Amino acid sequence: MELVYRLCAFLVLLVAAVLLGLYLGRVSVGDDPIVTTRTEPERKAQTPATAAEMGEPTDMPAEKMPPLFFFPGPEEDGDWEVVAGQVSMAAEANVDQYVVSVSLGWDPEQRPQDEQRYNAALERYVALNSRARFLIRVDLNPPAQWFEQFPEAAMRINGAAYPYPSPTSEAWRNAAEEALAHLVATVESGDYGDRVKGYILCALYEKRWMFPTGHDVSRTNQRGFRQWLKTKYTTDDALQSAWADAEVTLETASIPERPDFESAETLFVQLPELQSVVDFTRYTSEAVADTIAAFAAFTAHITTLDASTLIAAPYGYTFETIANDSGHFGLEVLLESDLNALFAPVSYVDRGLGGVGGPMGPVDSMTVRGKKWFVIDDTRTGVERDPATGTFGRITGINAEDVYEVQRRNFAMTLAYGLGLVWADPQGEGWLHDSEQWAHFERLADVYAERLQLLKNDEAQNNDEAVLTVVVDESARFYLQCNGRMKGAMLQKGRDAALRSGVSVRFHLLREVLEDTAPPTPVYLFLNAFCMTASERARLHARLAREEASAIWLYAPGYIDADADVANIAATTGMDVRMFEEPVEGGSAYLLSGQYMRADERFGLEEMWTPAFYIAPEEETDFLARYVHDEEKGSVAIVTLPEGWTSVYIAEPELTPALLCEILQLLELHIFSTPVERAYHDALFARGDIVALHARQSGKRSVHFGGFYDIQDLLDPDIGWPQKDSVMLSVRTGETRLLRKSPLGIGAQ
Numbered sequence: 082m083e084l085v086y087r088l089c090a091f092l093v094l095l096v097a098a099v100l101l102g103l104y105l106g107r108v109s110v111g112d113d114p115i116v117t118t119r120t121e122p123e124r125k126a127q128t129p130a131t132a133a134e135m136g137e138p139t140d141m142p143a144e145k146m147p148p149l150f151f152f153p154g155p156e157e158d159g160d161w162e163v164v165a166g167q168v169s170m171a172a173e174a175n176v177d178q179y180v181v182s183v184s185l186g187w188d189p190e191q192r193p194q195d196e197q198r199y200n201a202a203l204e205r206y207v208a209l210n211s212r213a214r215f216l217i218r219v220d221l222n223p224p225a226q227w228f229e230q231f232p233e234a235a236m237r238i239n240g241a242a243y244p245y246p247s248p249t250s251e252a253w254r255n256a257a258e259e260a261l262a263h264l265v266a267t268v269e270s271g272d273y274g275d276r277v278k279g280y281i282l283c284a285l286y287e288k289r290w291m292f293p294t295g296h297d298v299s300r301t302n303q304r305g306f307r308q309w310l311k312t313k314y315t316t317d318d319a320l321q322s323a324w325a326d327a328e329v330t331l332e333t334a335s336i337p338e339r340p341d342f343e344s345a346e347t348l349f350v351q352l353p354e355l356q357s358v359v360d361f362t363r364y365t366s367e368a369v370a371d372t373i374a375a376f377a378a379f380t381a382h383i384t385t386l387d388a389s390t391l392i393a394a395p396y397g398y399t400f401e402t403i404a405n406d407s408g409h410f411g412l413e414v415l416l417e418s419d420l421n422a423l424f425a426p427v428s429y430v431d432r433g434l435g436g437v438g439g440p441m442g443p444v445d446s447m448t449v450r451g452k453k454w455f456v457i458d459d460t461r462t463g464v465e466r467d468p469a470t471g472t473f474g475r476i477t478g479i480n481a482e483d484v485y486e487v488q489r490r491n492f493a494m495t496l497a498y499g500l501g502l503v504w505a506d507p508q509g510e511g512w513l514h515d516s517e518q519w520a521h522f523e524r525l526a527d528v529y530a531e532r533l534q535l536l537k538n539d540e541a542q543n544n545d546e547a548v549l550t551v552v553v554d555e556s557a558r559f560y561l562q563c564n565g566r567m568k569g570a571m572l573q574k575g576r577d578a579a580l581r582s583g584v585s586v587r588f589h590l591l592r593e594v595l596e597d598t599a600p601p602t603p604v605y606l607f608l609n610a611f612c613m614t615a616s617e618r619a620r621l622h623a624r625l626a627r628e629e630a631s632a633i634w635l636y637a638p639g640y641i642d643a644d645a646d647v648a649n650i651a652a653t654t655g656m657d658v659r660m661f662e663e664p665v666e667g668g669s670a671y672l673l674s675g676q677y678m679r680a681d682e683r684f685g686l687e688e689m690w691t692p693a694f695y696i697a698p699e700e701e702t703d704f705l706a707r708y709v710h711d712e713e714k715g716s717v718a719i720v721t722l723p724e725g726w727t728s729v730y731i732a733e734p735e736l737t738p739a740l741l742c743e744i745l746q747l748l749e750l751h752i753f754s755t756p757v758e759r760a761y762h763d764a765l766f767a768r769g770d771i772v773a774l775h776a777r778q779s780g781k782r783s784v785h786f787g788g789f790y791d792i793q794d795l796l797d798p799d800i801g802w803p804q805k806d807s808v809m810l811s812v813r814t815g816e817t818r819l820l821r822k823s824p825l826g827i828g829a830q
Contacts, residue, residue, distance in 0.1 A: 147529035148501030150182040154509020172210035174523035207353035221284040238295035250304030279391025370411025393422035397442035402565035410555040434815035442491035489817035493773035497766035554591035581738035625726035664691035776812040790822035
């Protein structure tokens with residue numbers, strides 16, 4: 082009976098932990114849970130600090146100022162009492178940089194009133210914090226009445242007009258540039274111009290440069306698409322051949338109907354029948370990216386601020402399962418533009434307690450060019466305002482320390498990768514109205530500032546080498562016809578498997594690997610390199626051979642060239658790859674027995690899908706796994722090519738952390754976190770001198786550093802390990818440990 086009681090108690094604790102993780106991991110803009118009981122902790126009255134107490138704006142150099150911001154809400158006319166309380170808390174915590182939302186003035190006759198409004202929006206922050214500095218978040222969407230004068234500028238989707246501008250609308254661009262120029266001139270010539278650090282340019286659906294579901298068939302977009310087709314195909318014959326349509330011309334081509342992108346089995350669109358869809362999907366992303374680039378160039382031209390001015394946009398959600406035709410897959414265009422910063426939330430998948438909380442896009446694509454990537458931490462904190470009393474408290478059952486651990490994990494990723502971070506109250510409801518939370522943020526800000534100083538003083542600490550490059554291709558999205566689950570398996574689970582593998586990871590676009598922009602690493606993980614020409618394949622193979630590197634290919638590498646052909650996969654992987662004749666059910670069994678997987682352990686998507694591929698036996702090829710439904714056919718194999726590089730092909734469209742760890746171990750790569758009791762596959766962020774671990778479950782962890790170092794726990798100065806090549810950690814579920822390794826004798830100074 083005692084055993085039964087213990088089992089029941091365990092199940093209760095397990096359910097509670099799961100519910101907490103789900104709450105912390107919900108999309109930030111989701112509906113709030115019903116609050117039945119509240120705790121109201123005693124809080125000291127919040128009074129604005131005076132200018133004498135806080136001093137004038139600091140002249141701290143940009144490289145010493147941590148890229149940390151507070152975003153108190155999206156609307157200029159939000160509840161200022163709620164915002165002011167949080168701004169005061171931020172000021173006390175020495176968090177002095179704010180993202181401030183400002184709506185453009187679109188009526189030239191209202192310019193004087195707009196000038197007063199712009200300056201007043203900044204002035205009330207300065208009244209609460211005289212050290213305040215600003216990133217101005219500009220909404221470039223026109224008001225509804227503007228579309229009454231320019232109806233052709235509005236999107237038309239599913240037969241209805243939407244209050245968002247079609248990106249190629251010249252009327253909108255001209256009006257937006259005029260209004261933006263007035264805003265920039267006003268704030269930069271005003272009393273607070275020296276406090277402005279830059280601009281975040283927002284537009285379209287949710288102000289995140291996305292389309293609502295459906296194709297924009299407005300006349301404006303139709304003209305833009307035809308012009309794009311003329312640039313690509315140049316002649317009617319070329320277009321007719323590509324679309325397999327003898328009647329279509331460059332002057333008559335129409336925006337295609339949106340196909341069923343939720344097909345459960347078919348992963349790729351049929352070619353050439355749906356080449357028009359591929360073209361329109363690509364055009365949509367390029368049109369959005371070109372528009373962002375144009376606004377960025379305009380802003381760079383008109384600003385009077387210095388070269389460190391941030392010109393940013395919310396964009397680059399490359400790993401997310403948003404629609405292929407959302408417009409968010411033109412990052413390649415923006416990498417060569419005047420846009421020098423991107424803002425994106427923590428991934429909406431596996432972001433709760435114990436989760437990975439990975440980046441939405443290839444962050445190193447920006448940082449390798451000297452551009453910035455900002456992570457928006459919009460964690461649901463459980464802090465809410467009681468409508469009856471106006472006081473703030475945390476929902477009963479939400480442990481504040483668990484919330485802080487999730488925030489520490491997001492900070493740890495930011496610190497390891499050298500990114501920016503925005504602590505956000507996304508709806509201006511007071512999620513961060515908690516002085517203890519701001520004391521926690523203050524400590525994190527100090528850690529970032531101390532590391533920036535260290536990197537400045539000791540160039541040896543700037544070593545940012547990695548073991549594994551995760552490679553993602555935007556163009557593959559244009560050819561996919563599959564539901565979010567399949568894209569999640571390939572992109573999000575692939576990204577998260579890399580971050581749970583225990584190695585140091587970089588994230589880059591395929592184009593950068595082909596063009597040698599991405600730095601070399603021993604291993605490259607190609608998540609969706611489905612589209613590749615013969616010349617690109619040759620360049621890629623040449624790089625792999627030159628570096629004597631290893632390539633891990635997922636599902637259908639190089640499948641689409643002039644057409645879709647399994648022979649292209651064989652040429653890419655260097656193996657005898659063939660296609661199943663009919664749709665098959667996935668699911669494989671691992672053949673070896675290692676530290677992370679046992680022999681016959683199952684993995685893969687056990688559902689029907691097509692096309693499906695397998696590896697035929699060859700003398701040079703070693704099978705690591707076979708399909709469960711057909712044991713004669715390999716699903717994972719490894720081969721060393723005569724040119725000197727190693728190819729690992731995973732025919733399944735899903736990659737698990739355990740399988741990746743086994744492959745990395747076979748390739749003799751350094752894995753920081755090795756099993757003690759079991760393989761937990763914690764989230765691990767390791768770059769340069771930082772090794773951060775966010776525990777998936779409670780237990781003991783052995784962390785190996787690949788050499789002897791002085792190890793310091795950055796979140797607790799009293800914890801350190803001198804002259805160690807490994808440390809043993811006891812962690813609880815969701816705990817974040819942030820460690821820094823220093824060459825012997827330096828860390829103690």
